[in-house]
Amino acid sequence: xxxxxxxxxxxxxxxxxxxxxxxxxxxxxxxxxxxxxxxxxxxxxxxxxxxxxxxxxxxxxxxxxxxxxxxxxxxxxxxxxxxxxxxxxxxxx
Numbered sequence: 001x002x003x004x005x006x007x008x009x010x011x012x013x014x015x016x017x018x019x020x021x022x023x024x025x026x027x028x029x030x031x032x033x034x035x036x037x038x039x040x041x042x043x044x045x046x047x048x049x050x051x052x053x054x055x056x057x058x059x060x061x062x063x064x065x066x067x068x069x070x071x072x073x074x075x076x077x078x079x080x081x082x083x084x085x086x087x088x089x090x091x092x093x
Contacts, residue, residue: 010066011048015039017062024054024063 011032020038025031030047033040033054040062042048052067 010050010064011042011045011054012064013040013042014062014064015041017060019060019062021059023057023059027053027057029053 013033018039020035020040022035022040024033024040025035029051030044030049032042032044032048034043035041048065050065050067052065055061055063055065055067
């Protein structure tokens with residue numbers, strides 16, 4: 001399991017708005033969320049790469065995250081960049 005320094009520091013879940021649909025659990029690539037008592041919970045903040053998939057798929061706007069910060073920006077930029085230009089530069093370490 002990959003862990004990120006300063007992982008998920010912008011991730012906020014408002015459980016009072018959560019309707020228990022489980023979309024965040026389904027779309028999160030790193031299993032940051034779990035369901036308990038018909039509500040989403042943050043289970044592993046350390047694995048959050050702040051990609052924003054959870055926020056974009058939450059029908060109740062119960063999740064807020066600053067997508068594109070931290071290591072996620074390095075991963076996304078590397079995917080976009082021509083591989084001949086070298087590896088990703090991550091500000092987290």
